[in-house]
Amino acid sequence: MATHKLLLLPGDGIGTEVMAEVKKVMSWLDAQGIASFAIEEDLVGGAAYDSCGLPISEEAMAKAFAADAILLGAVGGPKWANVPYEARPEAGLLRLRKDLQLFANLRPALCYPALADASSLKRELVEGLDLLIVRELTGGVYFGEPKTITDISDGQKRAVDTQVYESYEIERIARVAFELARTRRGKVVSTEKHNVMKTGVLWKQVVSEVHGSEYSDVTLEHQLADSCGMQLVRAPKQFDVIVTDNLFGDILSDVAAMLTGSLGMLPSASLGGVEEISGKRRALYEPVHGAAPDIAGKGLANPIAMVGSLAMALRYSFGQIEAADRVEAAIAGVLAAGYRTGDIYSEGMTRVGTAGMGDAIVAEL
Amino acid sequence: MATHKLLLLPGDGIGTEVMAEVKKVMSWLDAQGIASFAIEEDLVGGAAYDSCGLPISEEAMAKAFAADAILLGAVGGPKWANVPYEARPEAGLLRLRKDLQLFANLRPALCYPALADASSLKRELVEGLDLLIVRELTGGVYFGEPKTITDISDGQKRAVDTQVYESYEIERIARVAFELARTRRGKVVSTEKHNVMKTGVLWKQVVSEVHGSEYSDVTLEHQLADSCGMQLVRAPKQFDVIVTDNLFGDILSDVAAMLTGSLGMLPSASLGGVEEISGKRRALYEPVHGAAPDIAGKGLANPIAMVGSLAMALRYSFGQIEAADRVEAAIAGVLAAGYRTGDIYSEGMTRVGTAGMGDAIVAEL
Ligand SMILES: CC(C)[C@H](C(=O)O)[C@@H](O)C(=O)O
Ligand SMILES: CC(C)[C@H](C(=O)O)[C@@H](O)C(=O)O
Numbered sequence: 001m002a003t004h005k006l007l008l009l010p011g012d013g014i015g016t017e018v019m020a021e022v023k024k025v026m027s028w029l030d031a032q033g034i035a036s037f038a039i040e041e042d043l044v045g046g047a048a049y050d051s052c053g054l055p056i057s058e059e060a061m062a063k064a065f066a067a068d069a070i071l072l073g074a075v076g077g078p079k080w081a082n083v084p085y086e087a088r089p090e091a092g093l094l095r096l097r098k099d100l101q102l103f104a105n106l107r108p109a110l111c112y113p114a115l116a117d118a119s120s121l122k123r124e125l126v127e128g129l130d131l132l133i134v135r136e137l138t139g140g141v142y143f144g145e146p147k148t149i150t151d152i153s154d155g156q157k158r159a160v161d162t163q164v165y166e167s168y169e170i171e172r173i174a175r176v177a178f179e180l181a182r183t184r185r186g187k188v189v190s191t192e193k194h195n196v197m198k199t200g201v202l203w204k205q206v207v208s209e210v211h212g213s214e215y216s217d218v219t220l221e222h223q224l225a226d227s228c229g230m231q232l233v234r235a236p237k238q239f240d241v242i243v244t245d246n247l248f249g250d251i252l253s254d255v256a257a258m259l260t261g262s263l264g265m266l267p268s269a270s271l272g273g274v275e276e277i278s279g280k281r282r283a284l285y286e287p288v289h290g291a292a293p294d295i296a297g298k299g300l301a302n303p304i305a306m307v308g309s310l311a312m313a314l315r316y317s318f319g320q321i322e323a324a325d326r327v328e329a330a331i332a333g334v335l336a337a338g339y340r341t342g343d344i345y346s347e348g349m350t351r352v353g354t355a356g357m358g359d360a361i362v363a364e365l
Numbered sequence: 366m367a368t369h370k371l372l373l374l375p376g377d378g379i380g381t382e383v384m385a386e387v388k389k390v391m392s393w394l395d396a397q398g399i400a401s402f403a404i405e406e407d408l409v410g411g412a413a414y415d416s417c418g419l420p421i422s423e424e425a426m427a428k429a430f431a432a433d434a435i436l437l438g439a440v441g442g443p444k445w446a447n448v449p450y451e452a453r454p455e456a457g458l459l460r461l462r463k464d465l466q467l468f469a470n471l472r473p474a475l476c477y478p479a480l481a482d483a484s485s486l487k488r489e490l491v492e493g494l495d496l497l498i499v500r501e502l503t504g505g506v507y508f509g510e511p512k513t514i515t516d517i518s519d520g521q522k523r524a525v526d527t528q529v530y531e532s533y534e535i536e537r538i539a540r541v542a543f544e545l546a547r548t549r550r551g552k553v554v555s556t557e558k559h560n561v562m563k564t565g566v567l568w569k570q571v572v573s574e575v576h577g578s579e580y581s582d583v584t585l586e587h588q589l590a591d592s593c594g595m596q597l598v599r600a601p602k603q604f605d606v607i608v609t610d611n612l613f614g615d616i617l618s619d620v621a622a623m624l625t626g627s628l629g630m631l632p633s634a635s636l637g638g639v640e641e642i643s644g645k646r647r648a649l650y651e652p653v654h655g656a657a658p659d660i661a662g663k664g665l666a667n668p669i670a671m672v673g674s675l676a677m678a679l680r681y682s683f684g685q686i687e688a689a690d691r692v693e694a695a696i697a698g699v700l701a702a703g704y705r706t707g708d709i710y711s712e713g714m715t716r717v718g719t720a721g722m723g724d725a726i727v728a729e730l
Contacts, residue, residue, distance in 0.1 A: 076560075085566065088560065090560045090561065094561070120486050120487060120490055120598050120599055120600075121485050121486060121487070121598075122485060122486070122487060125485055141506075141526075141528065141561075141562060142561050144525070147562075147563050148563060149563050149566060149567055152531065155532070156531060156532045156533060157531065157532050157567055158529065158530070158531045158532075159529070159530050159531075159563045159564040159566065159567035159568075160509070160527060160528070160529050160563065160564070161506075161527075161528040161562045161563055161564050162525060162526075162527050162528070163506065163525065163526040163527075163528070164523065164524070164525050165523070165524050166517065166521060166522065166523045166524075167520070167521045167522050167523075168521060193612075193615070195441075195453065195455045196455065196459070196506075196507050197506060197512075197526045198450075198512050198513060198514050198524045198525065198526055199524040199525070199526050201450065201514060201524065202514055202522055202524035203524075225615075225616055226615045226616050226618075226619040227619065229594070229616045229617075229619050229620040229623075230619045230620065230622070230623040230628070232620075233485050233486075233598065233620055233623040233624060234485055234623055235485075247558075247612075248616070250558070250590075250591045251590055251591050251594045251613070251616060251617075252594075252616075253591075254591040254592070254594050254595045255594040255595065255597075255598055255620060257595070258594075258595040258598040258599055259598060263595070
């Protein structure tokens with residue numbers, strides 16, 4: 001049994017609570033001889049800032065480079081509203097993404113049958129929904145320079161952000177999307193604003209070229225980002241894989257997640273390239289939800305997204321597909337059995353807290 | 366009875382068809398002595414490109430400057446997919462917005478009671494929905510420089526877009542939002558990504574300052590753009606006025622429009638400042654929907670958004686509130702009476718085409 005080097009970064013708010021539950025699942029996998037983990041742990045976000053004045057320490061970054069995969073809880077909270085911009089909690093997460101070159105953010109939006117009624121959308125529009133947003137994560141307006149605020153005159157300021165994309169960045173994310181579509185329903189929608197943005201013009205052109213030269217077996221459609229937002233609300237089941245840039249991906253994946261009614265339940269993977277020498281792929285796994293300061297510390301948070309993130313790690317980093325399937329089946333199992341944390345509670349179901357849900361998943365395994 | 370100088374720019378696709386219907390309403394208002402119009406007409410978008418090689422001619426721009434208000438149909442279509450970037454149909458609309466300094470784009474998202482079932486959302490979530498998106502329209506990533514694609518090496522290209530905001534641009538749009546909130550339910554949500562964008566940092570700061578110094582009677586909340594997208598799906602009725610930048614406004618207003626189930630029915634206003642010398646406010650009114658090339662020329666398009674745009678012109682440009690109310694009541698009336706174009710048809714209703722709907726509205730007036 002191979003040992004996986006895992007770095008745990010619980011972060012802030014409910015991040016620490018849901019991380020405690022995923023540890024139970026890891027212990028179980030270890031005890032069963034299914035997977036063994038060498039675990040390191042460190043701080044990120046506000047917790048790191050409170051301890052060392054930085055949103056992630058150099059030691060933690062070194063551990064991140066050494067790990068086979070990273071599990072992250074969540075970062076942020078009102079407590080750090082006034083820390084300097086460079087040291088805000090989010091900067092820790094952004095540094096991990098950028099320095100480890102985790103360019104491909106996979107965000108499945110899956111509607112669990114047991115939860116279809118929790119969606120804002122009519123049941124028939126979301127039942128069976130299973131789409132995947134492939135978001136570019138290390139480029140675009142998040143990282144482009146200049147990125148400044150300057151004083152101009154009379155108390156007036158000018159703020160500038162810069163969205164930059166080079167062909168190779170678009171090529172590699174397009175390939176990830178087409179490859180994943182081949183393992184799914186074979187359909188990719190590429191989303192940009194080529195009618196007002198030059199990065200959108202290049203995006204559309206490069207995605208079309210990659211498609212034409214290597215993936216013409218996959219169906220490709222282009223949608224403007226505003227239309228895509230509309231179509232997600234109108235008929236989300238038309239989508240299989242959506243590939244888009246960092247900023248559009250941020251908004252559209254949140255809209256897609258909310259559609260499912262399963263927001264507290266959705267995991268995500270952020271993958272880098274496979275390194276030529278070591279054959280290793282850097283990767284970070286985290287829930288789509290945030291630090292939820294309003295319910296933090298109360299034992300109410302839903303740990304399913306965090307446990308689902310471990311399942312994604314088993315699948316994409318460790319090649320343990322069976323173990324991944326087993327964890328995901330346990331999640332579906334506890335839902336079918338009626339266990340519900342507060343965020344997904346409905347009448348007649350069994351209400352549990354964070355630990356209760358973690359225990360139920362282990363029991364189901 | 367004052368005469369309003371109106372420039373009609375039908376544009377492309379269904380733009381020309383819906384414009385024909387709003388003319389019937391203008392004739393009726395004229396015949397009744399309610400409002401009189403001095404009408405000019407010109408080309409914009411692909412139609413203008415086909416005629417003069419530009420997406421809007423200098424003559425049309427001169428007419429736009431001379432008019433009291435502009436009614437625009439829609440621009441764009443696959444026919445012009447390969448025209449040069451600077452001459453694409455959208456560029457005509459963007460030039461009107463920029464040169465006339467129409468910085469405030471008002472996009473109401475209203476759920477007509479008769480159509481609540483057409484929404485993707487559960488009826489109780491959208492019934493009575495009445496929110497207004499106030500979108501900055503002359504700044505941000507739409508117009509910032511540099512905006513380029515350059516060859517770098519080996520067939521690699523680099524594309525750049527620049528988002529720029531100066532304090533005064535944020536101040537003036539914030540004021541529009543707060544003023545409108547005062548005439549409504551007194552609540553503004555300001556939306557940006559201050560956690561990753563410097564323009565978001567400045568946006569949040571300036572909106573807060575304008576609020577604190579002049580509008581503390583209005584409730585102000587800040588939401589990140591991704592959260593706002595989620596909240597629009599989760600519980601849209603929490604919103605009264607949302608104020609946001611050009612790009613976020615583009616996506617969020619399309620999502621909001623689609624929520625209502627009334628997409629083909631929603632008008633918009635793009636307003637400039639009031640000029641000190643003439644006391645005149647430049648303004649352009651247009652449907653939220655696009656040129657819909659798939660149904661163009663078939664007499665199927667829904668003209669209600671275009672007629673609603675005239676109502677907005679009566680309200681915001683001509684101060685004819687009663688006439689505006691009357692036109693809007695006629696729209697609600699034909700819907701209550703069961704008239705439906707194909708986009709909003711449901712069983713048991715009376716199916717009409719573009720002209721049939723226009724006639725029904727005039728009859729209802
Ligand atoms: C926390 C924040 C920086 C982040 C982002 O904007 O990417 C978050 O919204 C996400 O989607 O992971
Ligand atoms: C046609 C296009 C340039 C435009 C925009 O992106 O602003 C449209 O989507 C809109 O919202 O009015």
